[in-house]
Amino acid sequence: LAYFIRTDFGRMSFYMGERSLWANMIWVILINLGSILAFGLNRSLWMFISVDEALRVSASVIVSNVIWWLLVVFLRIPEYTRSIPIIAAMIQLILMLAIRLIYRIVRRDSGQRKRQHKALILGAGSAGVNALREITYSDRYDTRIVGFLDNNPKKVKKRLNGIAVLGTDDQMAEIVSQYDIDTVYIAIKNISKDNLKKLIEKCRELNLRTKIVAFELHDNADGTKASVRNVSINDLLGRGELNLNNQEIGGYLSDKTVLVTGAGGSIGSELVRQILAFYPKRIVLIDIYENHMYDLQQEINMDRRAGTMQKGTEVICLLGSVRDKTRINQIMAKYKPDVVFHAAAHKHVPLVEDSPLEAIKNNVLGTKNVIECCIMNSVTKFVMISTDKAVRTTNVMGATKRMCELLVEGYKNNGITKLCAVRFGNVLGSSGSVIPLFEKQIEMGGPVTVTDPNIIRYFMTIPEAAQLVLQAGAYAHTGEIFILDMGKPVKIVDLAKNLIQLSGLTPEEDIEVKYTGLRPGEKLYEELLVDPKDSKKTDNDLIYIAEPENISMDTVNGKIEALKKLVERNDQDNQKIIQTITET
Template identity: 40%
Template sequence: MVPRLMVVGHDLLMVWLCWEALHHLRYAMLPNPPSYPLWSPEIAIVLVAQGLVFWWVGLYRGLWRFASVPDLGNILKASLIGLLALALGLALYNRLGSVPRAVLVMYPFLLVGLLGMPRLMFRAWKDNQNTDSKNGIALRVLILGAGRSSEALVRDLRRSGAYQPVGLLDDSARLQGTKLHGVPVLGGLSDAATIAKETAAKLIVIAMPSLDAANMQRVVAICESTGLPFRTVPRLVDVLEGRSLPGELKEVAIDDLLGRKPVTPDWKLIRGWLGGRTVLVTGAGGSIGSELCRQCARHGASRIALLEVDELALVTAQTELHRAFPDLEIISVLGNCGDPAVIQHALKTAEPDAVFHAAAYKQVPLLEKQLREAVRNNVLATEAVARACREANVGTFVFISTDKAVDPVNVLGATKRLAEMVCQTLDDRVSTRFVTVRFGNVLDSAGSVVPLFREQIRLGGPVTVTDPEVTRYFMTIPEACQLIVQAAASAAHASIYTLDMGEPVPIRVLAEQMIRLAGKQPGKDIAIVYTGLRPGEKLHETLFHAEELYRPTSHSKILEARARDASTEIITRAVSLLQTAVANYDNDELSRILRAAIPEFSPSGQNADAGATIVQFPAREARHTR
């Protein structure tokens, strides 16, 4: 880095040189040119005036190492303002009597060249020096795309010295044959395999972060055809949300290929609701709970209470939040949220304005044989937390539910559906606002199929899929949590919201794509084995119950359901009976009570549901018909 005093000295020298050169040039046009002194009070006034302007516009806050077009703009600004300052100073000194008008006109433009050229030359020299110093070990990189991301990528790669861009590929005909920072655009994307061999590339980087899923799948297939490792630049939303670092090259993730378009919540609404408030999250150490904490902290919550039964998960969540948001007040409570004493203590300590109830058991096959624990945690704990929130007059209680609560065929769906009904009956439309949000599977959440497949691939296979035709709805964790907060910010009393999870994804396709992303071929390098539907599983999930009429909300990816009538007397009695059966560990009684409370619960049809209807999200269907 050039020392600051040397930069100041250089710039003042350029001002003096500019002023002298323009005077000599102007006087050289006269028949008998007068001599112009190398130093005079006039020159001193010019140097002081221009130097003060340089400092005032912040010219010395930039680094020559990273000089760019904005810096040239700042130099032009300083030169023009400096012209006014020195003209004012000289007018007070001698009324500009000895300064030719041509000098004043040409001064800012020559000064821009004298100040800007050394900066750009220094940057070019540093960039080339880094590349040359490591040229022997620099990795040769072929870049897919020749847009803005590629322009920034080429500069970053050269600056690092560890990579050498050897060419770019882009399908735009007008770009082919051109150069970007001296790197040629050698052809279209489909030429990748041939050009990679011709340029001896060792790595391919996809610099097209705005690609949709279909085009990303095509580009990934092209990369796979080269046999070379490939990476991608992160999307801007991932950088802003802290999931990626600027300039970081990351592996193509499975969610890049699953048709998930970025969600744009109403940030103004969310910040208006969360700003300065206190939030309590149960299950705060889990996949959804921890992300909800991050979203709330990011969008204005001043205090967050973490309630978690797993001590390691609680410590991890607390540490990550403190690192990312050092000014956030964090309250940690270790304990079971279903314990009335624990939830009352947490509410008394935190005094939250809103509670997100994310704590739950969610593993479908396991819960089929663990009915007592499923009821205790998913139903009774929810009832305990919801009732305590109403007694504490909490403003909003948000219950995180699942699409499996619609026409449930398994224990998870049934317990979640009953918990929804509990929340509905507790809403008296006066005090606490009870909100239910449903969504499907979450990519990379704890216990989900993605980490399972990833581990199976790492071990060399086989990858186990239940059925060739099975489909599921997927969302990313941040997307799900953003929509949860969005729904909660604008929700009505006793409302149920369903999130748009895109198109259902065949699990077989998901497995094949993950195998390919690992650089292997399905059926050749890694086998896929079909094991049959597990207890409690459907072939296809459904999003909507026939009696729940949905209407659009202010957000295109959120629909509000008209909640079905639920008898407070029946639900209260069911909860009481469940408490007794849980205390007696009476699974038969628990099963009987669930069936009686939820008429649509049909566990007998758990593996015969191959013909379940895949219902399109109404908001998307309406958009398609317009």
């Protein structure tokens, strides 16, 4: 083609050495093939043409034609025009890029026409552009992007990658109706929790399928790629910035030896992850369940190999039960912890109702063992995980955790170890919590079972709970019972319906909500405080201190002895156990 252009489309071929052109064509082909292989163009996918791909195509064309031109000049090939490689380079570059671009456009448009759902992207910024690329060119999505919405009115009517900014967030209802939108992608970097909740609620009111573009963009061959996920219940119920005082937390954790009981559980394992961020010298993890301990150990090892977790802390994983005082004492004597977080407990209300004496052995006597071992081994600080079910309890699990709180208050004047308990409500996603159960029921097609239409609970995410436990630990001094601000209580039936909607389904139409009745020991509502007036604030707005009851050690010991007798007699009268603990 370059030859024919140079010869005025063949009219000057008599003077230009056509035979010389064809005689040397094999070398031209070999040079170009070598350049294509050298720059890896044979391995590229045309549908993912990008700036990087265009640069490699350009480099390949320039290198091959420069070599060709140098051979023509220095070998002085007879009757061969030196301008042909230059003309060929321009034609080759245009054709190679144009073919790739046309292929990408045709492939994109044909794929888009097959998609049944129309979508908006909320956020006309870098995250939105990356979301557009991901959604448009990936076969994993069933949506066609119609436009952007942005809260900046100056962006309205502008175009990003050919897609228009149709309006602001306030115009969402009108635009959804106008363009028949059924899906929304929220792609706003660094959005606050409160603003995210508002957008999600607005999308739910309009019955839109809602997705979130992750705020971290990952490197790949195509530059950057947005990570799209479903809205989680954490997005609806999680709170924003917790305003932790990392200096205070680091003051009692950094370069210290920390021990965590129940380390393999939901709260215990998250405590471990959060503690490691403060670079303790050593962390000793204890759990009776070897599978949980193994999983946590492997997670830490993998994160360290991946470079996402610091490697300076010595991590020791041990099997052991808080029921075994000798074992706990040996561990503390050997590793000499400065701080102990006590998360080991039986916590599932229905199971504990059927095995009440096991809760006494594990929750009450186990906590007593750990506290006494802390004092014997001069541990500086002891922090126990408690629950809102310890308040005006109607079940054995809550009663045993209340007894643990009384142990903390009873031992507060030991003169060696500073003790405290941290009381909070249900934790989203923890083992045995209602969220995984609902998700499983939805996956199976329903019904979703709720015990009562009026039942309410307080909720907090696992990371939030763990972070506030660490902050409360910094305030521990003399047997305080810290209460975490759990926010507003949530009706469980509303939670179930939200999860159904987040799954793209309609409550009562696609998934039935079935009421099964309250279980033994279950209350319609939980309380974090006996009396909201009898509490005071700490430096953190989300952490309060319940007024101490000034219970005597003699009273605590009396209750312990009574509980031991119930265990010895194998007396499984739940009401007797609750009465023994709660009566004054």
